[in-house]
Each structure stands twice: as structure tokens, then as C-alpha cells.
Amino acid sequence: MFGDDADLRNAILEEFANSATPYMTELDAAIARKSAEGVKSLAHKLKSSSxxxxxxxxxxxxxxxxxxxPNADWHGINTQELALKSELERVLDYIRSLC
Known part of the structure; x- marks a missing residue:
């Protein structure tokens, strides 16, 4: 994806890491507020950058x-959020190992 340019790769991965954590914080807040639109929007942003x-x-x-x-299945959304947090942490650990 980045060719042989380690500096470019690291810059892009660091930018992702720096933005993913605030997105997750905002997503947690949207779920706590039971804001289906907020959850959808933040999940979309994180999906694209991921x-x-x-x-x-x-x-x-x-x-x-x-x-x-959009279905506002908060039990399911909470379960999916746990899986997402776990995977995000795995990705961030991998990025930290590279940068």
C-alpha cells in the first residue's frame, strides 16, 4: 500500500491512530446517549479510515x-462495540509495533 516509503507509511498510520481513539470516545458517548444517528455516523468515519x-x-x-x-438494537450495538474496541486495540498495538 505504501511501497518502500516507511516515513509515509508511519505518518499515515500515526494519523489513523491519533484519530481513531477520539472517534472511539465519541462513539462511546453516542452509544451512551442512545443516538442511533451518532453511532451510524461515527462508525462510518472509523470504517472509512480503517x-x-x-x-x-x-x-x-x-x-x-x-x-x-438505524435499528436501535442497543444490546446488539453494545456487543458490537466490545468487539470493535478489541479489534481497534489490536490494530493500534500493531501500529505501535511498526512506528
Whole structure:
């Protein structure tokens, strides 16, 4: 994805890491408020940036959450959020190991 340019790769991955954590904080707040629109919007943002950096599994979890939000199934959304947090932490650990 980044060719041989380690500096570019690191810059992009660091930007993802720096933005993903605030998105997750905002997502937690949207879920606490039971804001289906907020959950959908934030899951969409995180999905796009995840897929951009090659974190496909994280992007897939975000997409599932984005698709669940309009149904306002808060039990399901809470379960998906736990899986998303776990995968995000795995991705962030991997990024930290590279940068």
C-alpha cells in the first residue's frame, strides 16, 4: 500500500491512530446517549479510515455497527462495540509495533 516509503507509511498510520481513539470516545458517548444517528455516523468515519490503512477486519466491524444503528438494537450495538474496541486495540498495538 505504501511501497518502500516507511516515513509515509508511519505518518499515515500515526494519523489513523491519533484519530481513531477520539472517534472511539465519541462513539462511546453516542452509544451512551442512545443516538442511533451518532453511532451510524461515527462508525462510518472509523470504517472509512480503517479500510484506508488496510485494517479490513476493523472496517468490517464498523460496517456492521453502522448497519445496526438505524435499528436501535442497543444490546446488539453494545456487543458490537466490545468487539470493535478489541479489534481497534489490536490494530493500534500493531501500529505501535511498526512506528
Amino acid at each position: 479500510r484506508t490503512v488496510g485494517a479490513q477486519a476493523l472496517g468490517d466491524l464498523c460496517e456492521a455497527l453502522e448497519n445496526s444503528a
